[in-house]
Amino acid sequence: MNLAAPPIHSPMVEPSADQCRILVDRAFAASGVKINPGKTEFIHLRVSRRLNALGLDGYDAYMDLLDADTAGSELRCLVEALTTHTTSFFRERHQYDWLVREGLERIGERGAGFERPLTVWSAACSTGAELWSAAMVLEDAARSPGGLRKYQLIGTDISRPVLKKAKGATYSAIEIEGVAPAQRQRYLMRSRTATDLERRPYYRIVPELRERATFEWANLSNLVGVRDFGADIAFLRNVLIYFPEDVQERVLSAVVGRLRPGGILFTGHAEAVSPRAGLRSIGPSIYEKV
Secondary structure, X not given: OOOOOOOOOOOXXXXXXXXXXXXXXXXXXXXXXXXXXXXXXXXXXXXXXXXXXXXXXXXXXXXXXXXXXXXXXXXXXXXXXXXXXXXXXOOOHHHHHXXXXXXXXXXXXXXXXXXXXXXXXXXXXOOOHHHHHHHHHHHHHHHOOOOOOOEEEEEEEOOHHHHHHHHHOEEOOOOOOOXXXXXXXXXEEEEEEEEOOOOOEXXXXXXXXXXXXXXXXOOOOOXXXXXXXXXXXXXXXXXXXXXXXXXXXXXXXXXXXXXXXXXXXXXXXXXXXXXXXXXXXXXXXXXXXX
């Protein structure tokens, strides 16, 4: 057994102002996400993890790697490193409450959930908590007398690592704190063996919900290569704030364009949607396509 101490690495030097500008410009060109190049500490925190994974000792080597990346694979990794993925179960709970109170009935009047599957799209699904929260609401409705009969779930994101976690549907005890006890009992399976460092168990979404969901990569700034589908409910929350105004309009138009007439758009509480033809506000951060 080798008991030698691991080598000690000197702290990596932060990127220069020019390197920060190049990094965020490249990420913006690829994804539309706008990052302030002056946030050197943030950029270093995110991108240095990628350098460590690649075994690179500084940003000069990484810039050379990006220059040689004709396939764009490392550029995608850069975008993933700089993109923020914050989510939680039943975040913006008033939107889920609205679905239960009147939203599902309103959408069902157009046949969604009865004549055809009701489709929920989490456009920037991150690790999946948003979509699985909606799934619990829909499954509760499906189990109630006269409730909807069929639905499907679609999650998209620009980060492949978070899509992998979303599809795996496994979460720590801390991550599921927003789930009500009754729904936790119905829709989450407690692991008998896997625990975190404090010996708290992990939980996984039940198969009945997982089999209704598909996850795929998507760049919301253009949606190139994303299969065609129509959504009855679209979550576009805490995403627009990361885009400049012109890209916000492009993203919003693309997402609304995939909503069916009468479909519902949910945005983040801090994201005001400018007035536009074909979309009307029906509640705080809740919009209907007309």
